[in-house]
Amino acid sequence: MIRPMRLVSIEQILQARKLLEGVTRKTPMEHASDLRSLHGGPVYLKCENLQRTGSFKIRGAYTRIHGLSEEERARGVVAASAGNHAQGVALASSLLGAKSTVFMPERAPLPKLAATKGYGADVHLHGAVLEETLAEAIAFGERTGAVFIHPFDHEDIIAGQGTVGLEILEQVPDVETILVATGGGGLVGGVAAAVKATRPGVRVVGVQAQDAAAYPASLAAGKPIRLKEMHTMADGIAVGEPGKVSYAHVADLVDEVVTVTEESLSRAVLLCLERRKLVVEPAGAAVVAALMQHPGAFTPPIVAILSGGNVDPLLLLQIIQRGMTDGGRYLKLRLRVPDRPGSLVAVLSRVSSMGVNVIDVEHSRISGALAIGEVDISLALETRGPEHCEEVARALQAAGYTVV
CATH class of the missing domain: 3.40.50.1100 (Rossmann fold)
Structure with a gap:
């Protein structure tokens, strides 16, 4: 076990808040009505992606x-x-x-x-x-x-990040659960220090990327443990080892640390963009990923902190494409049809009538599995979701096409 150390006090966080007046902005709180049904009560997003410099x-x-x-x-x-x-x-x-x-x-x-x-x-x-x-x-x-200037392992850093917690208590006084994206632990430790000092019953939950999660093993061991490797699109929370100061805060004040998959991260970024009109980087969207991946796991009212919005446009494009794929918005299939004039037009016409957008078409007569007089048509389609994908596949089969 590591030696106990003094934790940041509410007085230090209040002093930091006074210091930050006129420097930082009190970021808005957005009601996420589309996430309410997953947890049976109000869900709010604390938009630190709209803070100066694009993060907390x-x-x-x-x-x-x-x-x-x-x-x-x-x-x-x-x-x-x-x-x-x-x-x-x-x-x-x-x-x-x-x-x-x-x-x-x-x-x-x-x-x-x-x-x-x-x-x-x-x-x-x-x-x-x-x-x-x-x-x-x-x-x-x-x-x-x-x-x-350490990114998370210092009392002043943690006190400054703790001002987010003070704002949450003012904006959603009846909050029961706060979700915080967690890398080194400075933000979740500061928020927990601020919240537990006045509302100890509020549950504070850290969220880490599944393939870059140092805290579960560290908490189990009772001391910071270094990961051997990390693989995640959420570079903002990809921290291989907790610091001693931040670890002490998380171990003493944070109620739970959960993990989310890369699939959930990409879907969360897409949801923030489509439904909330918010540009959020994968690390910042980790809390939304947790809400989506763990339905019913958190007691409402819930506040999820969108910790940052600084994302490379090229990476954002890749994430959107992956998010649409993971969300069942893309459908790839192959049809075997008679090789005669008009076959391809007939397939595309039928697909179009079902409200599907055709992204790519490949027409091939070269395959050992094809009989004489047959052709393969491979389609990449944009759909409205998993149910629409199934509807399209069933309709094509019902029309007599062999669907692979």
Whole structure:
């Protein structure tokens, strides 16, 4: 077991809130009526994707850097991040008059890279994974005297993120469950510290990507455990090992940590875009993925924090396509039809009459399984969902086509 440490107090979070007045915005709370039926009561989305810099990170970064002495700020600050923390540190440093240097992975998304530079940071690309980037940032601080601003493992960071919890209690006073996307644990630890101090009965649930979930094993072991590998589209919560400070908060204050699949993440991003008209990155949509993947598991009223909206447009396109596939919105099938003029036109006409959009068509006479006088027609179709897919397949079979 790790040695018990002092947790962030409600007084520290209230001080952070006062400090952040005029710096951060009180983000809106959206009622998600389409998710209500899954849990038998109200579901709300706390839109931190609409916060300055596109995520909650500015809250903790500004609180941490403001807490430095004048001498420390004069030496500058350094951070390592895949994007959101980088932008928070860059903007906070600019507002407080401190020079910031940010290390980002070599394959960091271009929009996050450009935004970080736009906020005034000196950006260096280093490392294939965030752990390598982090090590280089720490080494830079040791060489130059710049103060390292950890993305989650510091009391001031956790206190700043805890201001989200205060806003939730004001916006939804009768909240019973709060879902928080969880990587290193700074946000969920801060929210839990704020909420449990005044409403201890509120259930705080962390949400991690199934293939990048360090907390379940760490909590079971009673100490931070490093993952051997991670694979997830949710790079904002892909943290291989909890920090000691953030782990202590999660272990003591957070009621449960659940995981979600990559399929659920992609469907959640698509739902936020289609139904809520909100651009949310996969990490930020993890809470919506949990609501969709675990129906009935959480007591309403529920508040789910959309923690960030900084997503590369190219990645967003891939996620949308995957989300539509996972949601049964794409149908791929192959028909065996007589090889005579008009066969393809007849198939496309019948498909069109069922309200299906044809994405791709392949017409082939070359297959060892085909009899003389037969042809394969492969179709990629856009449908309205799983039931529509089944309806289309049944209708084509009823029309006499062999459907594969």
